[in-house]
Amino acid sequence: MKLENKVAIITGGARGIGRAIAEMLAGEGANPVVVDVDINEAENTAKELRSGTGRDSMAMQIDVSSAADAERMAKEVTDKYGRIDILVNNAGITRDALLVRMKEDAWDKVLAINLKGVFNCTQAAAKVMMKQHSGKIVNMASIIGIIGNVGQANYAASKGGVIALTKTSAKELSAWNINVNAIAPGFIDTKMTQALDEKQRQELLGLIPLKKLGMPQDVARLVLFLASGDSDYITGQVIRIDGGMAM
Numbered sequence: 001m002k003l004e005n006k007v008a009i010i011t012g013g014a015r016g017i018g019r020a021i022a023e024m025l026a027g028e029g030a031n032p033v034v035v036d037v038d039i040n041e042a043e044n045t046a047k048e049l050r051s052g053t054g055r056d057s058m059a060m061q062i063d064v065s066s067a068a069d070a071e072r073m074a075k076e077v078t079d080k081y082g083r084i085d086i087l088v089n090n091a092g093i094t095r096d097a098l099l100v101r102m103k104e105d106a107w108d109k110v111l112a113i114n115l116k117g118v119f120n121c122t123q124a125a126a127k128v129m130m131k132q133h134s135g136k137i138v139n140m141a142s143i144i145g146i147i148g149n150v151g152q153a154n155y156a157a158s159k160g161g162v163i164a165l166t167k168t169s170a171k172e173l174s175a176w177n178i179n180v181n182a183i184a185p186g187f188i189d190t191k192m193t194q195a196l197d198e199k200q201r202q203e204l205l206g207l208i209p210l211k212k213l214g215m216p217q218d219v220a221r222l223v224l225f226l227a228s229g230d231s232d233y234i235t236g237q238v239i240r241i242d243g244g245m246a247m
């Protein structure tokens with residue numbers, strides 16, 4: 001087991017990629033804390049993780065865009081387990097529109113959850129990790145944060161910001177033996193991408209050399225690597241997982 005008894009917080013862990021990450025980490029011995037705005041789905045996921053993997057798993061209703069919620073998250077996890085070993089900043093949303101038509105609210109909401117949310121949770125968890133002199137932080141960026149995309153000015157800016165935040169966090173926290181890396185997935189088969197129509201899907205597949213969407217488990221395996229001792233000498237990196245879409 002690569003993560004025996006490690007305490008791992010996964011934001012947006014109730015479904016999709018986050019849920020696959022929670023399952024993968026629990027499969028390697030970690031106790032996953034499933035953090036999500038959707039408490040019913042988070043409770044469900046935590047329950048299934050407990051019965052499926054035999055690990056301890058708790059669910060927490062947290063809105064990552066709230067600094068107070070992020071502080072409460074770190075406190076409750078530390079009160080229960082005494083430590084935070086792994087933080088996966090995975091919660092994210094899209095509110096697509098062309099730049100000139102994008103409403104202020106769509107810009108603000110996406111930046112608040114996708115970028116400020118990563119800052120809030122990193123700040124809260126890092127204080128605990130610094131006391132431990134150890135920790136692994138994995139931030140979910142996106143290939144869109146590197147190459148941009150029509151209709152996703154807010155999302156692309158948020159994910160580009162996550163990449164810059166990852167590098168700064170890695171530089172600041174390295175003195176406390178905390179690794180911070182980002183993952184930039186291409187198109188992964190989840191609710192987020194199931195919103196695409198058939199035409200968009202076919203156009204997309206034409207851009208992917210491996211000719212298929214990724215699965216949440218593909219991303220989860222990479223998170224496992226970045227959350228484990230196997231990646232101890234890697235920090236501040238952005239690792240693409242996109243079927244070769246952006247080279």
Ligand SMILES: NC(=O)c1ccc[n+]([C@@H]2O[C@H](COP(=O)([O-])OP(=O)(O)OC[C@H]3O[C@@H](n4cnc5c(N)ncnc54)[C@H](O)[C@@H]3O)[C@@H](O)[C@H]2O)c1
Binds near residue numbers: 013016141143
């Ligand atoms: N699916 C893809 O193709 C793809 C590609 C690149 C990057 N990503 C990124 O991966 C991450 C997960 O995406 P997914 O496809 O699994 O999405 P999803 O919509 O299936 O799941 C996202 C989860 O985040 C939760 N969430 C939303 N707002 C929240 C908030 N304010 N606080 C806490 N939790 C919140 C949702 O309730 C949900 O459970 C996101 O950051 C997304 O941007 C996804």
